[in-house]
Amino acid sequence: MAENVNNFPPLPKFLKIKPCFYQNIDEEIPAPHKQLVRRVYTLWLMYSATLCVNVISCIAWWAGGGSATNFGFSLLWVILFSPCSYTCWFRPLYKAFRADSSFNFMAFFFIFFLQCVLAVIQTVGISGWGTCGWIATVMFFSYNVGSAIVMLIATLLFTVVTVLMALVLIKVHTLYRGGGGSLGRAQEEWSSGLWKSAPVREAGFNAVAQSAQGPTLPQYPTTVPSYPDNSHW
Numbered sequence: 001m002a003e004n005v006n007n008f009p010p011l012p013k014f015l016k017i018k019p020c021f022y023q024n025i026d027e028e029i030p031a032p033h034k035q036l037v038r039r040v041y042t043l044w045l046m047y048s049a050t051l052c053v054n055v056i057s058c059i060a061w062w063a064g065g066g067s068a069t070n071f072g073f074s075l076l077w078v079i080l081f082s083p084c085s086y087t088c089w090f091r092p093l094y095k096a097f098r099a100d101s102s103f104n105f106m107a108f109f110f111i112f113f114l115q116c117v118l119a120v121i122q123t124v125g126i127s128g129w130g131t132c133g134w135i136a137t138v139m140f141f142s143y144n145v146g147s148a149i150v151m152l153i154a155t156l157l158f159t160v161v162t163v164l165m166a167l168v169l170i171k172v173h174t175l176y177r178g179g180g181g182s183l184g185r186a187q188e189e190w191s192s193g194l195w196k197s198a199p200v201r202e203a204g205f206n207a208v209a210q211s212a213q214g215p216t217l218p219q220y221p222t223t224v225p226s227y228p229d230n231s232h233w
Contacts, residue, residue: 021091033097036171043164044090047119050157051078054122057132057154061140064147066127073130081118089115093172105176112169119162125155133158 006019029037051074058066058074089112096104125133132151141148 023094025094028098029094030097033175036175037094037097040090040093040168040172043161043168044086046157046164047085047161048078048082050154050161051082053157054078054130054132054154057151058130060147060150061132061136064140064144066140066147069128070130070132070136073128075130077130085115105172109169109173109176112165112172116162116165116169119158119165123155123158123162125158131158 004022004024006022008019008021008023011017011019025034025037025041055071055074055078058071062068062071089108092104092108092111095101096108121129121133122131123133125131125136127136127139132154134155137148137151137155140151
């Protein structure tokens with residue numbers, strides 16, 4: 001089998017920097033969970049876009065008489081949180097559904113919970129923290145209405161993203177516990193080293209599939225997640 005070539009993030013070919021990850025939801029994620037993984041990926045895109053809109057809103061905040069510190073922090077947040085959120089919580093969820101990895105599920109729950117807390121803080125909008133949340137926006141209406149309206153756009157986006165993150169956390173946790181997942185399973189993967197060696201988990205399946213199907217092989221093992229999903233979320 002030829003190794004999968006990294007394809008994310010999609011970068012122009014003339015750059016010497018190459019993509020860091022291989023991502024193919026259609027091939028690697030079991031059918032029952034493709035839609036959920038796509039929605040979480042869309043949520044990551046929404047969060048990154050919200051951080052970019054927040055930069056524009058902070059410029060309007062600054063132009064209306066606010067502090068330049070907010071603009072500086074907003075740039076830092078978009079540079080820091082956009083790639084880190086993909087690496088730290090979307091990739092663990094992707095790998096968790098791809099290989100039925102309890103360790104990656106636990107990593108997702110822990111990091112994504114912190115992400116939800118951060119999103120709540122950003123939605124609240126404490127002045128001087130570089131986010132146009134509710135407190136900063138409502139208070140600024142008395143200083144500059146035009147700037148406050150631009151700030152309100154980022155505030156509403158932060159609010160929507162925060163609510164969606166909470167729903168995703170509840171949804172994934174319900175699926176995981178419904179499928180028999182537990183902290184004990186994650187500890188077993190950690191002690192055995194399976195959490196960091198996906199090829200080991202898939203080796204047995206690939207050997208059988210190669211003889212039966214030729215060169216066309218699935219990218220996930222036979223023991224795919226069987227988490228029940230009785231809702232139409």
